[in-house]
Amino acid sequence: MxxxxxxxxxxxxxxxxxxxxxxxxxxxxxxxxxxxxxxxxxxxxxxxxxxxxxxxxxxxxxxHTVLLGFHNVTAFVHALSMQKAYAQKNPGLCLAYTRHIRNIWIGKFCVGPELIPEHSSFGTSVPESAIDLFAPVLLAAPSLAIDFSSMDLLTCCVDHAWTRMSKDIDRECLPPPWSTKTLTISGMVITPWRITALASRSAFLASVAHLIVLSHTESSSNLHVIRRAAGTIGPRDYNLPRWMTHAPWASFKKLETISLVFPHVKPPLDVFAFSTGMDLPVELLTFPASLVKGHRVPLEIKASTETGEGHISLNDVRVVVSDFQVHFCVFCHEWDKVWARIVG
Known part of the structure; x- marks a missing residue:
C-alpha cells in the first residue's frame, strides 16, 4: 500500500x-x-x-450511501466501467463497489438516459454492457430508494438479473439475485404497477421486508402541512397516500413493516412563511404491514382508540420525530436528505 x-x-x-x-x-x-x-x-x-x-x-x-439523480446515473455507470478497466490493467486502483454500497437512491426521471431498454416507456435503447455493470450494484444494496417515474430502470435491472439465473434449475429454490430488503418509494405513484407484470418482478417485491413511503407528490405534502396548521385534521391524525388502496400488496409476501414520512408541524404555523421556505423536523410513522393487507386498505391514521376498516389506530403505530430538520417550501422538498438520514 x-x-x-x-x-x-x-x-x-x-x-x-x-x-x-x-x-x-x-x-x-x-x-x-x-x-x-x-x-x-x-x-x-x-x-x-x-x-x-x-x-x-x-x-x-x-x-456507503449513494444519491443518484436520474441525470447522473450514466456517469455512475461510467465509474463502474472504469473500475472494470482497473481490474484488468491496474488492480491497485480497482474497488468493488458492491461490497461497500448499503443504500442507494435513484431520483426522478427527467431526461432519457442511455440506460433504459427499448421496450420500456422511455423508448430509448440500452447497451447490454451498461446493464451488466449497473444491475449487480443496484440490486446488491440492502436499502434501495427510487422515484416511481424511474421505476422502469429498476424493472430492467430485476429482469436482467433474473434472466442471468440458470433456466435449468428451480429458481424458487435459490436465493434471489438481489439483496434488497428495504424499498423506499417516492414521487407520483400511478396505477397499474408495471413491476408486477412478470414473475421476476413479483419475486423482487416478494423479497422486500420493509417499505418506506415518502410523500407521493409535493402537493400532498403541502396539503398535510396546511391542514395541520389550519386544524382541519387532528394534531395526531394522518392521511395515507391514496395510491395505497391499489398497491399490489399480494406481491409483498414477506413485507413486515410500512413507514410513512410527514413534515412535523406544530400549530400555530405561518403558512406564508412555509410557502417561502422553512426548516422542519419530520415524523416517521411505522406500522405492521398486516394492517393494509385486508380487503379494504385504510386511508387514515387516527389518534382515537377505535378500530375499523376506514382507519388505523395510532395505538398500532410507532411515531418518531427526527432530531434533524430539512428545508420545506411549496416547491421544494428535500426527500433525498430525509431518506439519507433515515437509512444512514
Missing part, C-alpha cells in the same frame, strides 16, 4: 491519520445547505485525489 509521508500528516501515527481520513470522508447528509448548492460528497472526492492509500479509505465511506 502507498505510504503517507510523515511531513504531510503532522508526524501523527499512520493509524490515527487513517481514522481522521475515514471520519472526514463521511458524506455530510446533515448539512443545512441544499445538495445542489453543496455536494455532500465533496470532501470525500477531494480526499480521493490525495493518494492511492487515502483513496482506498475515503471511497468506501463515500459509497
Amino acid at each position: 502507498e505510504t503517507i509521508s510523515q511531513a504531510s500528516s503532522g508526524n501523527l501515527p499512520i493509524e490515527l491519520v487513517f481514522l481522521i481520513v475515514k471520519y472526514a470522508a463521511e458524506p455530510t447528509f446533515a448539512q443545512p445547505d441544499q445538495y445542489e448548492a453543496k455536494n455532500p460528497y465533496s470532501t470525500a472526492r477531494t480526499l480521493c485525489l490525495v493518494s492511492r492509500a487515502v483513496r482506498r479509505i475515503a471511497l468506501p465511506e463515500m459509497l
Whole structure:
C-alpha cells in the first residue's frame, strides 16, 4: 500500500491519520445547505485525489450511501466501467463497489438516459454492457430508494438479473439475485404497477421486508402541512397516500413493516412563511404491514382508540420525530436528505 509521508500528516501515527481520513470522508447528509448548492460528497472526492492509500479509505465511506439523480446515473455507470478497466490493467486502483454500497437512491426521471431498454416507456435503447455493470450494484444494496417515474430502470435491472439465473434449475429454490430488503418509494405513484407484470418482478417485491413511503407528490405534502396548521385534521391524525388502496400488496409476501414520512408541524404555523421556505423536523410513522393487507386498505391514521376498516389506530403505530430538520417550501422538498438520514 502507498505510504503517507510523515511531513504531510503532522508526524501523527499512520493509524490515527487513517481514522481522521475515514471520519472526514463521511458524506455530510446533515448539512443545512441544499445538495445542489453543496455536494455532500465533496470532501470525500477531494480526499480521493490525495493518494492511492487515502483513496482506498475515503471511497468506501463515500459509497456507503449513494444519491443518484436520474441525470447522473450514466456517469455512475461510467465509474463502474472504469473500475472494470482497473481490474484488468491496474488492480491497485480497482474497488468493488458492491461490497461497500448499503443504500442507494435513484431520483426522478427527467431526461432519457442511455440506460433504459427499448421496450420500456422511455423508448430509448440500452447497451447490454451498461446493464451488466449497473444491475449487480443496484440490486446488491440492502436499502434501495427510487422515484416511481424511474421505476422502469429498476424493472430492467430485476429482469436482467433474473434472466442471468440458470433456466435449468428451480429458481424458487435459490436465493434471489438481489439483496434488497428495504424499498423506499417516492414521487407520483400511478396505477397499474408495471413491476408486477412478470414473475421476476413479483419475486423482487416478494423479497422486500420493509417499505418506506415518502410523500407521493409535493402537493400532498403541502396539503398535510396546511391542514395541520389550519386544524382541519387532528394534531395526531394522518392521511395515507391514496395510491395505497391499489398497491399490489399480494406481491409483498414477506413485507413486515410500512413507514410513512410527514413534515412535523406544530400549530400555530405561518403558512406564508412555509410557502417561502422553512426548516422542519419530520415524523416517521411505522406500522405492521398486516394492517393494509385486508380487503379494504385504510386511508387514515387516527389518534382515537377505535378500530375499523376506514382507519388505523395510532395505538398500532410507532411515531418518531427526527432530531434533524430539512428545508420545506411549496416547491421544494428535500426527500433525498430525509431518506439519507433515515437509512444512514
